[in-house]
Amino acid sequence: MASPISKSLISVLIALFLISSSFASSDVPFIVAHKKASLKRLKSGAERISVSIDIHNQGTSTAYDVSLTDDSWPQDKFDVISGNISQSWERLDAGGILSHSFELDAKVKGMFHGSPALITFRIPTKAALQEAYSTPMLPLDVLAEKPTENKLELV
Secondary structure: OOOHHHHHHHHHHHHHHHHHHHHHOOOOOOEEEEEEEEEEEOOOOOEEEEEEEEEEEOOOOOEEEEEEEOOOOOOOOEEEEEOOOEEEEEEEOOOOEEEEEEEEEEOOOEEEOOOOOEEEEEOOOOOOOEEEEEOOOOOEEEOOOOOOOOOOOOO
16 A cells, blocks of 8 residues: 555656646747738828738747738738738747838728738648737728818917
8 A cells, every 4th residue: 555655756746747748848939920000191192001010939949931921901902012911931940030011002991900911830840831820900991081180279
């Protein structure tokens, strides 16, 4: 018959084994992406949208073949002015940050709700392509009628 001390010692050893195995399997990339968009009214009355996406690897290992695709900008509503809506990088080291930006011109007036951007990457220990999504962006009121502020009334 086992003593209470040996039973508790066995329980502690089993718990430590389970905890250490969970830490061993957590040696993977953890991708967090933040998508932001801002509107800028041009003198011509057109509106330009600046989009930036920051990709952070908060995991403990490198992500390889990192690709970003942001297909939430329909061509019938937006023209890409500078940059691309997709980008690829060879790797993103643990603790590293990648940034991507592009600019669009709006063609159509109205509220626009963009979907999150898709990030795909590879982990050396897994054959399957991994996916992560950026944060969604706030709705944009594109080409909205904005009242002009009279700076003299602010006094």
